[in-house]
Amino acid sequence: xxxxxxxxTSEVAKTAExxxxxxxxxxxxxxxxxxxxxxxxxxxxxxxxxxFEQVVSLFFQGDGVYxxxxxxxxxxxxxxxxxxxxSAFEFYDIEDIYVCQQSLVERKLSNSFHIxxxxxxxxxxxxxxxxxxxxxxxx
Amino acid sequence: MTTLHxxxxxxxxxxxxxxxxxxxxxxxxxxxIDDACYNVNHPLITQTLIEQPELAVKVIQSHAxxxxxxxxxxxxxxxxxxxxxxxxxxxxxxxWQ
Numbered sequence: 001x002x003x004x005x006x007x008x009t010s011e012v013a014k015t016a017e018x019x020x021x022x023x024x025x026x027x028x029x030x031x032x033x034x035x036x037x038x039x040x041x042x043x044x045x046x047x048x049x050x051x052f053e054q055v056v057s058l059f060f061q062g063d064g065v066y067x068x069x070x071x072x073x074x075x076x077x078x079x080x081x082x083x084x085x086x087s088a089f090e091f092y093d094i095e096d097i098y099v100c101q102q103s104l105v106e107r108k109l110s111n112s113f114h115i116x117x118x119x120x121x122x123x124x125x126x127x128x129x130x131x132x133x134x135x136x137x138x139x
Numbered sequence: 140m141t142t143l144h145x146x147x148x149x150x151x152x153x154x155x156x157x158x159x160x161x162x163x164x165x166x167x168x169x170x171x172i173d174d175a176c177y178n179v180n181h182p183l184i185t186q187t188l189i190e191q192p193e194l195a196v197k198v199i200q201s202h203a204x205x206x207x208x209x210x211x212x213x214x215x216x217x218x219x220x221x222x223x224x225x226x227x228x229x230x231x232x233x234x235w236q
């Protein structure tokens with residue numbers, strides 16, 4: 001087998017680098033937290049994948065942004081408040097959390113969230129981040 | 140004929156609120172319950188409060204508070220007991236879900 005030229009080697013290395021940096025799983029959250037179980041299901045999937053050391057990124061879009069706002073209290077309407085578990089993301093090494101800025105603006109919401117390390121992105125950057133993932137699940 | 144309108148979904152996700160406002164008249168009462176609490180700052184509600192100030196718009200206080208939604212002054216916060224009373228003071232009830 002012929003040896004790789006220097007240029008070919010560098011191209012292969014670049015491709016490998018891109019493959020390594022391609023993030024595996026993206027979860028899109030698009031529903032408000034309390035009226036249905038979509039948000040809870042998404043959280044379960046995120047934590048299960050993270051437990052097996054899979055890279056998971058979370059995207060919040062549309063009514064899904066309501067899952068992140070501060071001062072919510074599910075106990076008032078007898079709903080188990082799974083949102084508190086969001087603070088475990090850091091422990092599970094879930095570091096890529098993206099929020100659609102347009103969705104926030106449409107709903108007149110501020111950027112005060114109940115967890116830290118949330119990145120608010122414009123619709124274009126939001127789409128760009130999402131495109132870097134191999135698999136996408138929408139809840 | 141007065142009607143009590145119960146809206147249950149976020150207008151950012153469904154057309155229920157828009158359809159309700161199309162047929163709601165000034166003598167009616169509109170109550171936002173469950174995920175409809177997210178509508179308190181929706182442009183459709185804001186516009187209705189300005190254009191039809193006679194239309195009573197209410198929200199279940201505990202449902203809004205659970206979702207961390209602050210109620211604008213033009214919308215009255217009520218309890219579930221108040222909602223029961225409203226069903227007696229109106230001739231019809233339409234649930235938008």
